[in-house]
Amino acid sequence: MNVLEIRNLTKKFGDFIAVDNINLSVAEGEIFGFLGANGAGKSTTINMIASLLRATRGEIELLGRNIAKHNKFAKMNIGIVPQDLAIYEDMTAYENVSFFAGLYGLRGSLLHERTEEALQFVGLGDKHRSFPRNFSGGMKRRLNIACAIAHRPKLIIMDEPTVGIDPQSRNYILNSVRKLNDMGCTIIYTSHYMEEVEEICTRIAIVDHGKIIADGTKEQLKSTITDTKDIWIGVKSAESLKVDSLRNVQGVTAVRMDEQILKINSKTEVNNLNDIIQKLIRDRVEIRSVEEQEPSLETVFLTLTGRNLRD
């Protein structure tokens, strides 16, 4: 059975269509990635699943039941990690988790047990009595997650849980996502970080302007792009590089710098490697490596939406 089934879902804010006739199903045990640029409609969709927004049209089923008709059932089975931190700074970590879990009816020793468990799970087991106002960004994010899982929901929705945190906390969170998944939770995961999604998601949907424009495993998504290839050129420093001159090279569709790597998208059928390298040499850029690759997920996204995931 599908954990989540979305049919013809639309949300309008006035005349503005934030979510445009989305159809989607998420099977049990999936880690489902939701990729989209700023304002694509990810959070709006998630808020409708969480019953925080009323859909303008369409329906959502959770575990086979319509969430509008079985609202309490739906809410009991969803754990939401909001994009914006939703924790009380003036309550301890323990009190935060315990309060939110209590909203789902847990009390007494069971509540205590689950609270402990959730705090352990996100690596805050030794921070019971600390107040979040003294936490780092990563610790707050982890607490935010603990608050969403203590009541053991079937479906956990994480709206950009790793935004603005240190790599260590990020790895911790990604591992927790996998662990939750191993324990039987189905997960919906949105992120601005392509690598994360590529790393942990079993299936990915790409959203743009409120529409799902592609969905499938990463392999499936990559195979939809046959006319574009990636050229990755390792450089020492690109300060002297005139990016515009590269864009003018025949066949090149996009150029961007990522750390020390110059990432170029180019039409598959054009052989332009010589031209590109010539330009680089003329601009006195020191080349360290050159690779031609299958299109990356980033390229897929860029090709389909015409924009970068991160601006």
Next chain:
Amino acid sequence: MKDIIWLIRKTLISKFRNKRSWFLYFGLPIAGALLSMLLYGNASGTDLRVGIVNEDGNQAITADTIQFVGELKQVRVNATDKTSLNQAIEDGKLDIGIIIDKGFADSVRSGNPGKMTIVSIKGAQVTAAVKSMLQSYIGNITAIGKETSGDQEAFDRIYEGYRQPSFKLTADTVKDTSSTKSVTYQTFGYLITFMMFSAVNMSGLILREKENRTFLRIFSSPISARTYVLANVAVNVIIMLLQIVVTLFFMRNVFHIDSGVSYIEFVPVLLLFGLSSVGLSLMIVAFAQSGAIAGAMQNLIITPTCLLAGCFFPMDIMPDTVRRISNFLPQHWLLDTVNKLQQGNKLGSLYLNLAIMAAFAAAFSLIAIYRFGRNNDTRMFV
């Protein structure tokens, strides 16, 4: 119900963990009581100004009676005539007037006292104190009259003996409670102002939770909007009640302010006012988009209306227009109720005042509910 208690519990815990809450909820009203005592609580009490009109000539009994009143502690006596007496009382230049009509001495002597009127516009209590002391004084003389039943000589003899110092009545202090009443009134003026501020502070939690997103997080759980608001209101009412009880306790047991009325009677009256504060605060929250706007609205609404209703200054000094405006303010009705209680009215007879306060509470709450309901498209509801 279980959910409401869960929410109430959390709110109370985090509220009372914060020292600022203690200051706002209890510190300020107590400070208000202290300030009122400084302003109005002239601890020794002011002298009572008594005017006496004597139309009974030079009779010994009459002269002695006038002297008796003059010897009461904290009483200043002026002899005057009827018209100027009435005028002086109306103007507030006198607190009490005693009119002794012709034949007063004779009526006492015959054992059937009459021909004396006491007038005042100050609280019934002051008059009562003077009256009761006068009565017991005159009663004693009357007893002599009765005993001697018309025997002039016997009366004079016994009366002469009665006037000897060994028999003399101790002159009592007539305690003017009007100053402690002003203290009570003023303390309540401050108290209800702070109650209104605390109510908005408490309802403002809704806006603060919206701003720190916990609001939406709560509604992604099975908690309904109604449960959430009910819990907030419940905490608000609990805090109002605590504020009232603590302030009254301090007034009575720490500052020893004699309010002139049983303190228990103030509790339901103040609580009723508390409900209209809660209603008002919900209304503010329903219309304000953010905590900052609510803060501005609260200052714009509460402070001026409290001023107009006489929370900071006694109503007597206000011009008539202001008094009329204040009829439209719940604070006025609370203070009016307190005044009437102090004048000796029973709580049960003040149902009009109580009904008006209840109506304010209901009207504010309904407007808030209507407004909450209109915001519901996004189900963000508030």
